[in-house]
Amino acid sequence: MSLLTETRKLIVPPRTAPGPSPLARAAVPPLAPGALPGLGHAGALLRDPLRFLGSLSRHGGVVRIRLGPRTVCVVTDARLVHTLLVALAHDCPRGAVQDTLKTAFGDGLLMSEGQAHRDRRRIIQPAFGPDRMGEYLAVMQQVTEERAGRWRPGQVLDVAKEMNHLALEIVTRTLFDARLSEDATVAFHRALPDLVKGQIVQSLYPSPALARLPLPVNRRFDDAVRVLNRVVDQAVNGRAAGAEEGRRTLPALLRAATDPASGCPLTEADVRSEAIAMFGAGTETVSTTLTWLLDELLRHPEVEARILAELDEHLPAGTVPTLEALARLTYTRSVTQEVVRLHAPNAFLMRTARVPVDLGPYRVPAGTELLYSLTALHRDPLRYPEPMSFRPERWQDAGGTGRPSFLPFGAGKHKCIGEAFAWAELTVAAAAILRRWRPVAVPGARAREVVWTTVQAHGLRVRLAPRGARSPRRSSTAASREGDTGSSPGDTVPSSPGEPPSGRCPFTGATRATAPADPAAPADLRSRADLLLSADRHADWAVRRGLLTPAELPRYRGYALHELIGYAYPRARGTELDLLVDMLGWFTILDDRFDGPPGRHPVQARAVVDPLIAVLDGARGGSPSESRLLLSWRELWERQTASMSPEWRARAAREWRACLSTFPAEADHRANGTVPALGLDLTDTMWLRRHGSCLYPFMNIMERVHGTDAPAALHAEPALHQLRANTADAATLINDLYSLKREERQGGTAFNTVLTLERAHGCTRDRAVHAVRTRVAQLQQESEELRRDLLRRHPAGRWYLDGTRELVAGVQAWTSTSHRYRVRDREARQ
Numbered sequence: 039m040s041l042l043t044e045t046r047k048l049i050v051p052p053r054t055a056p057g058p059s060p061l062a063r064a065a066v067p068p069l070a071p072g073a074l075p076g077l078g079h080a081g082a083l084l085r086d087p088l089r090f091l092g093s094l095s096r097h098g099g100v101v102r103i104r105l106g107p108r109t110v111c112v113v114t115d116a117r118l119v120h121t122l123l124v125a126l127a128h129d130c131p132r133g134a135v136q137d138t139l140k141t142a143f144g145d146g147l148l149m150s151e152g153q154a155h156r157d158r159r160r161i162i163q164p165a166f167g168p169d170r171m172g173e174y175l176a177v178m179q180q181v182t183e184e185r186a187g188r189w190r191p192g193q194v195l196d197v198a199k200e201m202n203h204l205a206l207e208i209v210t211r212t213l214f215d216a217r218l219s220e221d222a223t224v225a226f227h228r229a230l231p232d233l234v235k236g237q238i239v240q241s242l243y244p245s246p247a248l249a250r251l252p253l254p255v256n257r258r259f260d261d262a263v264r265v266l267n268r269v270v271d272q273a274v275n276g277r278a279a280g281a282e283e284g285r286r287t288l289p290a291l292l293r294a295a296t297d298p299a300s301g302c303p304l305t306e307a308d309v310r311s312e313a314i315a316m317f318g319a320g321t322e323t324v325s326t327t328l329t330w331l332l333d334e335l336l337r338h339p340e341v342e343a344r345i346l347a348e349l350d351e352h353l354p355a356g357t358v359p360t361l362e363a364l365a366r367l368t369y370t371r372s373v374t375q376e377v378v379r380l381h382a383p384n385a386f387l388m389r390t391a392r393v394p395v396d397l398g399p400y401r402v403p404a405g406t407e408l409l410y411s412l413t414a415l416h417r418d419p420l421r422y423p424e425p426m427s428f429r430p431e432r433w434q435d436a437g438g439t440g441r442p443s444f445l446p447f448g449a450g451k452h453k454c455i456g457e458a459f460a461w462a463e464l465t466v467a468a469a470a471i472l473r474r475w476r477p478v479a480v481p482g483a484r485a486r487e488v489v490w491t492t493v494q495a496h497g498l499r500v501r502l503a504p505r506g507a508r509s510p511r512r513s514s515t516a517a518s519r520e521g522d523t524g525s526s527p528g529d530t531v532p533s534s535p536g537e538p539p540s541g542r543c544p545f546t547g548a549t550r551a552t553a554p555a556d557p558a559a560p561a562d563l564r565s566r567a568d569l570l571l572s573a574d575r576h577a578d579w580a581v582r583r584g585l586l587t588p589a590e591l592p593r594y595r596g597y598a599l600h601e602l603i604g605y606a607y608p609r610a611r612g613t614e615l616d617l618l619v620d621m622l623g624w625f626t627i628l629d630d631r632f633d634g635p636p637g638r639h640p641v642q643a644r645a646v647v648d649p650l651i652a653v654l655d656g657a658r659g660g661s662p663s664e665s666r667l668l669l670s671w672r673e674l675w676e677r678q679t680a681s682m683s684p685e686w687r688a689r690a691a692r693e694w695r696a697c698l699s700t701f702p703a704e705a706d707h708r709a710n711g712t713v714p715a716l717g718l719d720l721t722d723t724m725w726l727r728r729h730g731s732c733l734y735p736f737m738n739i740m741e742r743v744h745g746t747d748a749p750a751a752l753h754a755e756p757a758l759h760q761l762r763a764n765t766a767d768a769a770t771l772i773n774d775l776y777s778l779k780r781e782e783r784q785g786g787t788a789f790n791t792v793l794t795l796e797r798a799h800g801c802t803r804d805r806a807v808h809a810v811r812t813r814v815a816q817l818q819q820e821s822e823e824l825r826r827d828l829l830r831r832h833p834a835g836r837w838y839l840d841g842t843r844e845l846v847a848g849v850q851a852w853t854s855t856s857h858r859y860r861v862r863d864r865e866a867r868q
């Protein structure tokens with residue numbers, strides 16, 4: 039210790055927190071017993087840090103410990119910790135551990151002090167304001183549902199790993215409106231431990247110059263810094279597909295700001311530095327807490343049941359969470375509070391006294407390092423009886439979070455800026471996971487505490503069981519639709535006469551028609567509040583993406599596309615449901631574009647379609663001239679393919695390409711006045727219709743909904759190819775029957791099998807309709823046989839085989855009721 043410091047201690051009066059006269063305070067904090075020569079207390083701290091830190095409170099509110107040659111004061115009393123963080127904040131900045139990060143990442147919120155810190159905090163605060171929070175909730179829910187939607191029944195989940203990825207994705211998608219590649223996500227989590235280890239070790243070096251030596255720990259730290267900078271670059275510069283221009287993301291806030299000290303705009307280095315702060319402080323804390331939450335729920339099923347009941351009551355499935363709804367989840371909040379108390383992530387936090395300070399009855403000299411453990415504070419038996427018991431009820435008593443001893447987010451000027459974000463994230467993510475899955479404990483794979491700078495939950499593995507269907511409460515919107523009856527098939531489909539028209543069917547070649555299968559009674563979708571909410575969300579999405587104007591919405595909503603999804607994919611929920619509705623909506627809007635000039639001009643058709651196909655080939659976006667249709671397609675392609683296998687992606691790309699290529703092909707025919715109807719079986723017509731109606735891509739999506747590819751051996755079966763063709767044909771033909779009147783009004787430009795039969799083969803209307811209905815029945819019958827055969831050999835693919843049947847039934851149920859194919863009397867007369 040230098041003479042200068044010693045002299046300063048004598049002449050500078052100690053800073054004191056407000057309280058009794060400083061004259062009464064002069065005690066040197068007691069030294070904890072058990073110091074070993076040379077090592078001091080380092081062994082005890084390393085062996086069981088939380089037990090050791092927890093044991094110190096019985097010696098005093100501030101206790102000295104020796105770590106080798108260093109003496110550190112541990113603050114064990116919650117009130118004194120509060121004093122340190124609030125009243126003494128100016129004189130006790132964060133110190134050496136934070137300085138290491140400062141060298142690596144610059145002066146971000148997590149690293150800065152004083153005026154620079156205050157200025158930066160003021161700039162960043164709006165990113166956590168209540169209006170932004172409202173928007174983040176929906177994203178948090180969506181991200182979690184997407185991730186949980188990729189899990190499979192029976193899968194064993196490494197919970198900590200999954201929660202790490204989830205928390206990183208939530209921060210990226212909310213604060214940055216960006217997406218990280220899977221590689222970047224993995225690299226981030228690999229690099230973080232090396233960063234933290236290096237941060238601690240380097241803070242112990244007697245000279246900063248030692249950090250430049252080629253020691254393994256330094257090298258790994260430098261590598262970690264490089265990786266994290268690369269990841270952060272992706273978040274800062276890589277806006278998510280479909281991200282809105284001008285959205286108030288954190289980088290946008292920072293780029294628009296001026297540094298009050300210099301009067302200059304903030305630099306890209308500043309933006310990156312703040313991104314590091316958010317990733318560093320806002321991911322592992324949350325993921326660890328979520329992991330502990332799931333662990334505690336496994337031990338306390340009755341708590342889980344109460345949470346689910348409360349969610350059903352105040353945040354029904356399919357509801358987009360709001361801050362108000364979250365505020366009503368009082369029991370769930372008690373549970374998350376208890377998890378945060380018992381497993382407060384911050385095991386060690388540090389401050390350094392710049393000048394002599396008094397803490398309660400103790401005097402602490404300048405230069406002293408002060409350590410406090412929020413985890414240990416929250417396990418103090420005097421404040422929390424039976425501290426190691428998980429008892430959410432303790433938060434329902436008076437006092438709640440207002441207790442001065444409850445400091446999971448710190449206090450004072452460095453208090454967690456993400457506190458509200460974190461509470462919301464914990465609730466929304468837990469709700470989305472628990473709604474979908476029931477985690478079952480894997481024997482011998484429970485969470486165990488591993489203390490680093492945070493208290494991590496290692497080793498928890500659970501097996502996932504799908505949560506039994508819970509009945510969503512009916513929303514008022516659902517109830518208000520009870521009077522809806524929809525239209526009857528007779529409105530639009532020419533009825534087939536009782537007896538088949540005589541002669542050979544031009545389509546099927548049969549002389550006697552097979553009786554068309556009766557449509558199964560459509561399932562009652564009115565109790566599906568989530569479907570209506572998905573429809574609302576989709577309408578909002580379509581307008582925000584510029585695909586529709588608000589004026590176009592009422593007519594568009596009349597199509598009730600969400601009902602088609604509800605019928606055809608009865609098990610799709612959450613993210614998949616939203617994806618399906620968005621995809622179908624997008625395709626319908628695209629299809630409607632071809633009712634206009636692009637449908638008659640092949641060059642225009644190709645101008646619309648080629649950039650969409652290029653996305654499937656991996657073309658990168660970013661040109662400011664990209665159409666809304668293209669931007670939203672990019673987003674949808676990303677959402678469809680996320681987490682799917684390369685084989686699935688290749689198949690989906692191939693089939694979307696085939697589908698989109700039909701638009702210019704049809705435009706060619708229209709321009710030349712030709713009909714693709716060579717041969718009696720209408721092979722060409724059917725190829726175009728089958729692919730043009732997007733049934734193949736929508737069959738692929740069944741695998742996305744199910745969370746896994748159908749067995750490869752099933753895909754290799756020629757019989758499956760036939761079944762898929764039959765499914766596409768049957769659904770297309772059903773659609774042709776119901777859309778007949780609407781398409782007839784387009785004159786010779788429409789592609790409809792009934793009309794083609796009339797035009798190309800001179801059939802009467804009755805005969806053409808009968809032929810199509812007969813073909814549908816035949817396809818359905820053949821499909822049943824194919825299904826039976828495939829099921830015998832590939833029982834694991836049952837869900838996929840059943841899905842093809844549901845798809846056709848769904849199209850049938852919907853086409854018979856949708857307003858899309860209704861022709862109003864006035865229109866019909868025109």
Ligand code: HEM
Nearest residue numbers: 147315319320323324327446447448452453454455456460
């Ligand atoms: C369960 C979750 C979380 C816990 C327990 C937690 C805890 C804390 C604590 C104790 C501090 C104060 C550290 C100190 O005094 O030195 C802090 C600061 C901070 N936290 Fe959190 N945090 C959580 C989530 C988040 C999230 C989600 C974000 C951002 C998305 C975030 C961003 C930050 C930042 C930037 C700081 C530094 C604030 C400043 O110095 O002004 N935290 N957090």
